[in-house]
Amino acid sequence: MSVKLPQELAEYLKGKKNILLLTGSLCDEVDFDGKKLLNYAAEVSTKLNAPVAATANTPIGLKARGAKSVKKMWVAEVVNYMRYPWQDPVMEQKPEVLVFIGYPPTVASRLASAVEEAETVVLGSTYIEEATYSLPQSSSLCQWQQSLEQLIQSL
């Protein structure tokens, strides 16, 4: 629905209790001059102390980067579970915010649009209208990286 600057987004996230981070396939594929998107995902998880629904092939890499409470999940399943009474697949209570990182823009918008009973945040390189909040539009990978670093510093 709206764009938030990294610092604003950090404040918003710090005010939430049950956050679930979802890490998608781009986490393994995008790197910013040697530093993978997966590293940023792990840092976000650590700073927020949020469990990770590690989708695609991200669980092993996340654990290797020190992320805690990482569980292999399938992204459509997570969104699907949000429709029902929560059954503890990755965290005890139903998350109030789902944070997506590492999903292509189209995939992120589809996923965000389908989430019921929770807010959504997309930490991608583009604005995602269907998400409750997303980072500002980046015109380059470098800008995206800066946004991620500012977010993590502010968490």
Add this chain to the structure above:
Amino acid sequence: MEKKGFVQLGGSLIDLRTIAKDARGMEDRLAEVIKADWAETYYKGFDVKLYPFAEAADIADWDQVLLDTYPPLYTDRQGICRDCSLGPCELEKGKGKCGLELESFQGKLGLRMACRGCLSQMMDSRELLNYAIKVFGGDKEVSLGPRHDITDHAVSIGVLTGLYVKNLDELDKALSYAEAQLNKLFLASYSGTGDTLEFEGMTFHAGSLLVLAMEAAELVKTGCFGLVSSDDHPLEEMNNWPAVSALGGLGNVERGKPVIAFLGDNFLSAWVAINYLKEKELTGQIEICGLGPVGHDILRFYDKCRIISTQVMAAKAIRTGFADVVVASNGCVPVDVLGEARRVESKVIWTSAQGIAGLKDRTEDSVDRIVKDLIDGAEGAWIRDAEKAGEIAVRVAKELKRKGDYLLSGEAVKKEAGKCKEDCDLCFNVCPNSLLLGRAIRKVKDEGLKALVEVEEGCTFCGKCEEVCPENIPLRDLIVATKAERAAKDKFVMRPGRGPIPRLETMAGAFGALWGNCPGFVVLMGCGGTKYQKDIGWIAHELTAEGCFVVTTGCGSGEVAQYYNEEEQKFIFDEFHCEYQPRNLLNCGACSASCYLRDIFFHYSRTGAHISHYANFAPTADLGSHDLGQITVMWGVPNERMFALATAFARGQDAVVVGPESAFEWKRFLLGNVYDRSKWRVWDANTGRSVETEPVPAHFLVPVETKEEAVTMAFNLMHRPFDPWDARHVKLDSYVRFHEENFGELPDDWQFYVRSHTDLPPKLKAKLLKELQDKYGWKVERLIIKKARHRNGELMTLDKFHHEYSTLQAPYFTRLARLLSKAAKQNLAKEGVEI
């Protein structure tokens, strides 16, 4: 002699009025299949109800059972309906003026997409059939071959219509039914005001109609045009038939020879052209290539055809300039064939009934005149006459002189790439495959064209990058320029399609799958345009090597064929045999051959339970997949035909795994909730008892993000309630092992599939038993499970467990109460239970 409308089956005289919805006009046809294909015991034990020429609503009870377990999850809901003059209606604020609700509107949009997905195939089947009737006459017999009999002939047609199709006129009747049904569904997709699940049921029906149309096309192709069929070949040679004789890729197109490329669905002009080549003894002088499904049809009667690309990727292939003449027709996705051909001076011959902008209809002009005009500079011609089009293609290709060098040089690419700015990656943001294109372009100045190789392989050629590039760099020209050096190495080998898989082979296959030989049955389809071109080949390799039956069709078989096993030094079709057996890889043919893959599983209802499929969809689908887990993997860019096909497979109880490029564009998934136990129940068909089962297959239409997810999910979805212990341990073995290898942990649902220690794979037994004991609270002694933990929390003896969970004590079961035995219904009636 029986009275019309009555059939004597053994000691039973069957009144057709009691078993068929409306048998009028079909009495003789139904009598024929009942006498030849029915078991009297089944008739006596069950309430049989046939639906000849079934409407969507006739199969709705079956569809609703499936959709109750796998309710649709919609993404990117459209909130405003503009389908009629009463609107627009903002459905997010409440019901529309016609009463339609937001969720139903999403179902309606899905139905519309499925209907559109049927259209090109439906039209192609019609054109083919009309041509065949004109040339051969309506009484021309059609058959898939002598090994097909009434039990398995054209199953996807028979299951909906009740017809045992024998000639072109009957095929015409079947296809007319499908066309009329599609009209109704299309109308409903605009003016329908039903509920969500009704629309979803109609979407299933559209898929079934698509498969019917495919089967009609296949019957014409094999019956009238001589496409090879496995039925014509000795069974003992099937493990290596057809031979791996077809060469594919640009590197296998002989330089210097004229090239004709065929694109789209319609193969008639190719058939004419190749016969013309043979007649004039020109086959050695002209290269024939395939872009899209038609290439795979051609291979079944001319194995010198070179498969170059999928339909989706045809534009990129044409832009390389390899073809002198492109003979094109409608296909699953539109291609700007004239625009691409113009850039490289290829001539276009468009053969479909509808024209394309820029080409005049030349159907009535003489062949000589059209040939002359094309040689003299005309860009192309629209010719709605396959016989003319085929001859013109050959003559133009022979006489045309082209410059032959259309790709940008390395220097020109460097110059263009030099315009790319360091701080710009707008192309990354819009690329559907999220390719790091800007970074690759900026590397060109140091690395040359090889910097673009990876993005070339993942580029769908959609052109969105060019639309946002502030420097107006012709990015697609840069990308395709990499082909200059690489085309020569673009080579692979493959088997041509083999056509159908008769019941005889599926029966043998079923026995081959026993004793833990095989985790499951896989249908693999792909449209190309994936981020990693080799993924589909890798998926095929992993699944086949693991012991699955893997069958490919359509453009996907050409994509799979490119997988090269470095260790074995073999292309994939050379690595595996091609019987319908475990650890075999088959290619059935073009997209239309996908009907055989739907038929295979309908064979099992007949083989295992003697259920005749004619006009009998629900029991056929119900039984077919109880224990033989067939799953479908679809890989490639969005394609509405594939969506319709996916729904057809799901309706027949195939779980469908869809790659990221398609799945998220379809905006709808069919997902189960394994945690909701109320959804995982079947009926014991003999007693009427309701039985809780394992949550399998967990989903019916599920997206995945990576090839590793695809294979692991495939192994998961192969589980079925009736899996015997040997099938179960091999499925569990593959699922658990792949999950651990790829994701570093055990899956969290494997324990749901365990009924006793015999289900556990020997290699993992000790480890899994320990998990059951320590994590899930089962009672285990040595390598034996003494007590199982039911999902309700109770620790119970195995005997009680098997009574209360799984189908071990309900060996004949059904998902649909209507299909209970008469005895079971009586039991329930005595207990006052309404079903």
